[in-house]
Amino acid sequence: METFTSLMSSLGISSVTHLSFALGIVAHVFFFRKGEWDLYTTHLILCFLSAQIACGAYIFVRNGVTATHAWMLTNTISFHFLFGVFASMMTYRTAFHRLNRFPGPMAARFSNIYLTWLSTKGFRRHEEIMRLHKEYGDIVRTGPSELSIVDPLLFRSIHSQSSGFTKGPWYNLMRPAVSLHMIRDHNEHGHRRKIWDKGFSSKALREYEPRVAYYTQQLLKQIASREGQPVNISTLFNFFSFDVMGDLAFGQSFDMLTDGTAHEYMKSARDDMLTATAFSHLVWILPLLKSIPGLNHRHVQLQKWLATQVDQRRKNPPPSPDIFSWILDGYECISRPTQQDGINLQGDAHLIVVAGSDLTAASLTCLFYQLALHPEIMAELQNEIDQMYAKHAHPDHQDFSKLRYLNACIDESLRLYPPVPSGLQRMSPPQGYQAGDVHIPGSTVVQVPSYTMHRGIAKSFPRQFALFSCVSSDPRFFVQPDEFIPERWTTRPELVRDSSVFAPFSFGPYSCVGKQLGLMELRAVTCQILKQFNVGASENNEPNQFHADVRDGLTLITPDLNLVFVQRDHIDRC
Numbered sequence: 001m002e003t004f005t006s007l008m009s010s011l012g013i014s015s016v017t018h019l020s021f022a023l024g025i026v027a028h029v030f031f032f033r034k035g036e037w038d039l040y041t042t043h044l045i046l047c048f049l050s051a052q053i054a055c056g057a058y059i060f061v062r063n064g065v066t067a068t069h070a071w072m073l074t075n076t077i078s079f080h081f082l083f084g085v086f087a088s089m090m091t092y093r094t095a096f097h098r099l100n101r102f103p104g105p106m107a108a109r110f111s112n113i114y115l116t117w118l119s120t121k122g123f124r125r126h127e128e129i130m131r132l133h134k135e136y137g138d139i140v141r142t143g144p145s146e147l148s149i150v151d152p153l154l155f156r157s158i159h160s161q162s163s164g165f166t167k168g169p170w171y172n173l174m175r176p177a178v179s180l181h182m183i184r185d186h187n188e189h190g191h192r193r194k195i196w197d198k199g200f201s202s203k204a205l206r207e208y209e210p211r212v213a214y215y216t217q218q219l220l221k222q223i224a225s226r227e228g229q230p231v232n233i234s235t236l237f238n239f240f241s242f243d244v245m246g247d248l249a250f251g252q253s254f255d256m257l258t259d260g261t262a263h264e265y266m267k268s269a270r271d272d273m274l275t276a277t278a279f280s281h282l283v284w285i286l287p288l289l290k291s292i293p294g295l296n297h298r299h300v301q302l303q304k305w306l307a308t309q310v311d312q313r314r315k316n317p318p319p320s321p322d323i324f325s326w327i328l329d330g331y332e333c334i335s336r337p338t339q340q341d342g343i344n345l346q347g348d349a350h351l352i353v354v355a356g357s358d359l360t361a362a363s364l365t366c367l368f369y370q371l372a373l374h375p376e377i378m379a380e381l382q383n384e385i386d387q388m389y390a391k392h393a394h395p396d397h398q399d400f401s402k403l404r405y406l407n408a409c410i411d412e413s414l415r416l417y418p419p420v421p422s423g424l425q426r427m428s429p430p431q432g433y434q435a436g437d438v439h440i441p442g443s444t445v446v447q448v449p450s451y452t453m454h455r456g457i458a459k460s461f462p463r464q465f466a467l468f469s470c471v472s473s474d475p476r477f478f479v480q481p482d483e484f485i486p487e488r489w490t491t492r493p494e495l496v497r498d499s500s501v502f503a504p505f506s507f508g509p510y511s512c513v514g515k516q517l518g519l520m521e522l523r524a525v526t527c528q529i530l531k532q533f534n535v536g537a538s539e540n541n542e543p544n545q546f547h548a549d550v551r552d553g554l555t556l557i558t559p560d561l562n563l564v565f566v567q568r569d570h571i572d573r574c
């Protein structure tokens with residue numbers, strides 16, 4: 001060690017280490033602090049390693065020291081450089097950052113690791129964010145450059161085009177593939193969205209209706225075959241929605257409803273999504289994970305599988321157009337498609353299945369959970385459905401969509417369990433955004449957590465007032481916010497104080513393109529099940545367990561839900 005220290009001073013290294021520390025500060029202040037680096041992790045690591053090798057070689061050749069000493073000296077210099085970067089970053093974030101005036105946990109100021117930890121411990125981010133709002137108020141700093149906001153005015157602004165907010169860095173998650181959902185450039189998104197809109201026109205939806213009806217029949221068969229026994233309806237709804245979307249994206253079902261087992265693709269897509277959730281606030285880690293052989297095995301397999309499916313689908317067009325037909329038409333119109341266009345096409349195919357199935361299945365499961373808990377509401381809904389069937393023996397989507405109480409039940413369930421519970425990530429314009437007396441500084445990542453908005457954020461009482469701690473719900477936007485009351489959307493409008501905070505399909509230019517298809521599935525499945533069956537909770541089901549086990553994996557992940565289905569005509573005969 002002594003030789004090393006004397007070597008350092010003989011070479012003037014101590015001043016070099018000071019210099020590298022200073023260089024680290026300069027690199028942070030003028031380089032890393034500006035712009036986004038999430039996609040350049042591997043490039044930066046490679047640059048850093050190359051600089052280290054060059055520096056080591058220079059010391060070795062120039063100063064005639066041993067290779068080990070050259071290596072040790074290089075590491076010392078690198079360490080001081082990195083130390084400079086981190087010291088500058090931490091000082092800036094805690095003392096000078098533009099978000100410092102917003103309240104929030106101290107740990108959130110330092111790093112997004114805090115929010116990552118909150119999101120991944122039990123994957124209950126929706127509850128964690130709600131807790132933070134109860135503690136700190138309507139605007140909470142959840143990361144060095146991130147805010148979570150519960151404010152109706154800001155909610156509308158953040159999602160409207162004119163305010164200048166764009167999609168945040170989270171949308172780099174699937175790179176290199178850039179599906180419609182992941183496009184951050186407003187004009188490019190508008191261009192691709194026009195192609196997608198054709199695939200969801202009223203005419204196109206009519207083409208998909210028989211396919212939805214076909215898989216609904218398969219679902220009913222599965223339920224009927226287990227009549228009177230507990231059925232894990234959460235799994236069956238997932239099988240149903242994946243089969244429908246497989247048909248509409250790849251021209252073939254995954255046959256999960258008939259086989260009764262989860263397709264490998266569904267499992268891989270879920271794994272991919274959970275990894276994405278885990279690192280959704282540390283997006284820079286993902287390019288690294290995707291490039292490390294072995295660690296990226298499942299991701300690579302998934303991409304290969306998608307490429308094969310897209311290839312087969314292109315060679316075998318279905319007899320009547322599916323959603324992918326429209327996307328493919330758009331692709332064929334590109335005069336010279338690049339490799340990136342091909343990758344994006346795969347991304348779009350994947351998007352159809354993932355966006356179209358997970359959210360629909362979660363919404364159906366939560367709705368049936370509520371219906372099983374509230375038999376009186378289910379009876380009223382069945383009454384409405386029976387009346388419709390009395391008028392139309394073979395109702396279509398138009399007929400289903402007119403059922404007022406059904407729509408109210410769906411809305412109420414989406415309110416209690418919004419399928420994207422922690423909200424959608426957006427980034428403020430570079431000049432910032434002023435809303436009333438609140439100024440959101442430029443390039444701030446913001447999220448409006450729907451779950452918190454829908455249920456309210458009354459401040460929790462201090463421990464000494466534990467007697468009142470049960471009074472947790474805040475009727476600011478909805479009266480009795482934790483209760484399932486479909487009538488608030490029909491005959492009891494006084495229970496809705498501000499409906500503008502309710503937008504489960506989002507709104508503005510990036511809103512859900514598949515909303516009508518999703519609603520078609522929700523309505524058709526609910527009507528057909530309730531026409532045929534009465535639904536009840538299974539005896540060994542603890543009613544609150546479902547609520548406690550719901551997870552937030554960017555979209556809502558529902559746990560097992562065992563319900564018992566009994567044919568209604570059996571009951572009538574009894």
Ligand code: HEM
Nearest residue numbers: 180181352355356359360363419504505506512513514518
């Ligand atoms: C109950 C069911 C559904 C719900 C609650 C829902 C909700 C949403 C929400 C909140 C977004 C905005 C995402 C964001 O800004 O990051 C979205 C986007 C999207 N959804 Fe849905 N969705 C549902 C069903 C569907 C279905 C059946 C499809 C069919 C493929 C679909 C396709 C899409 C696509 C492609 C986007 C991206 C749109 C864009 O960026 O322009 N969704 N959805």
